[in-house]
Amino acid sequence: MSAPLCSFAVSGHVFEWSGDKDAALSVPAANSAFTQISCGFSHTVALNENGGVEAWGANDQGQAAVPAVYESGVKAVAAGGFHSLVLLNNGLVKGFGENADGQLNPPKQAARKVVAVSAGLFHSLALDVNHNVYAWGYNGFGQGTVPSRLYQNVSAISAGAMHNLALTTWGSVDAWGDNSTGQLFIPEEATHDIVAIAAGYFHNLALTAAGEVIAWGDNSYKQCKVPGDAKKNVIAIAAGEKYSMALRSDGKVVVWGNHGPDKIDAPKELEGRVVSMSIGGEDQIAYLVSSTTDLDQDGMVDWWEMSNGLSPDDDDKDSDSDGDGYTDYEEYLADSNPSDEFSHLSVSAGMDTDGQVVLFSPASSDRRYQLEYTTDISSGEWKPVPGKSSITVSGAETFGRIQVAANTDGFVLYRLRAQLP
Structure with missing residues (x-):
């Protein structure tokens, strides 16, 4: 048996x-x-x-x-x-x-x-x-x-x-x-x-x-x-x-x-x-x-909470289960693991042989991503990078790779915004 x-x-x-x-x-x-x-x-x-x-x-x-x-x-x-x-x-x-x-x-x-x-x-x-x-x-x-x-x-x-x-x-x-x-x-x-x-x-x-x-x-x-x-x-x-x-x-x-x-x-x-x-x-x-039910009305659909060890019956959107500084709701938006302190949306950068900036980030096939930039972080103004407002990865990928032209005029800071499908 x-x-x-x-x-x-x-x-x-x-x-x-x-x-x-x-x-x-x-x-x-x-x-x-x-x-x-x-x-x-x-x-x-x-x-x-x-x-x-x-x-x-x-x-x-x-x-x-x-x-x-x-x-x-x-x-x-x-x-x-x-x-x-x-x-x-x-x-x-x-x-x-x-x-x-x-x-x-x-x-x-x-x-x-x-x-x-x-x-x-x-x-x-x-x-x-x-x-x-x-x-x-x-x-x-x-x-x-x-x-x-x-x-x-x-x-x-x-x-x-x-x-x-x-x-x-x-x-x-x-x-x-x-x-x-x-x-x-x-x-x-x-x-x-x-x-x-x-x-x-x-x-x-x-x-x-x-x-x-x-x-x-x-x-x-x-x-x-x-x-x-x-x-x-x-x-x-x-x-x-x-x-x-x-x-x-x-x-x-x-x-x-x-x-x-x-x-x-x-x-x-x-x-x-x-x-x-x-x-x-x-x-x-x-x-x-159901893929849309949210009985506790915390903004996180119940199946995602169950699959990631959260309670689908408690409003826990403001909790930080893994203590990584990101709330469980923010981890839901990024589709990262709220029980793993090393799993959250982050961006690292490098240069390729053609002189282009290459950005790397953990990614999910269940989310879309928008790349934004600013040349003056104190202004609080972020703009979408042209052609990078709806980035997706395939189901086999867990890490996204994004190429952007290098800014030759000076400092530029990038951030990646996760979006629900």
Whole structure:
């Protein structure tokens, strides 16, 4: 049994409370904003705001090795057992990772106009614009054979380990594939007024229009024992191997299942900040957190405070956590580390072989910079250097290098101003 992994992705940042050694591999750098996240058996796939795919975790089948071609042009992702699916902007379904059962080979009918994808342990699903479902890959339990009754009748799909769920256009749940734990025995209350579905490995969740969660199937970890907090005001659901989750309209995340010593609860600091969540195997739980929320109204967005060891619930903008003379808010503006006294915005200068002044400064790809100068510091007047008012660095850079023409008329002093994007 691996150690439980609890991570959350916030505007490109991923955090772990306890580390599964595989899942901790190659966590992406904090250089992009995620719009979707999906947990597989022991890896995670995410879609960034630029339409690029990022992945981390176990990579024994190449399921976390994202081909360069998927750095853009993608609109959805799905993590399966040991494979990953990508849905391109043009409606084509592609993938990478394990393909022993053909789970990366969609049928020709699913070649275009696909609007959603989902991945099971060894099989894959797609939904097209005409409400048709396609399934491929391992078919040992019939999960790869879509029932004819679903023809042009499906509005959402969700793949479990060896079974599938479909939400029909009239608001009922349908299921096919493995029924070893009763996951195909749909309760009566899930036959009408359903707005969302989530297939776990061997259990299912459905969300009613009234905001109540319905669960059925495997209950070995009490993942089908819906707590009172998930019986009203729920707006989103997720299901995995051992856990079930619900996001309430008040921002509270409810987690149930795996009642053993390794049980993972939703971290309190995430309350009111979660946008969506995903659960996989091996106790993987991931949260996508809002990139704009600032519940304590201190001017620093909450995800940045959490990622830098500050409290997102306290107004600490005037604090100087590392004692370097820069307030935590000033460090936020510069995107430097408020817990490291040697991390702050500073400028050093030199000359290159062409006689130009070369300025160096710590830099962040999440900020823009404006270079300013003065020839009389006592005047307090600073002017922007022409052509240097919106300087950026790439995600791979941590230090900026700026060239400016040398001033042959005398003294000149430069400063660098960090700006929020």
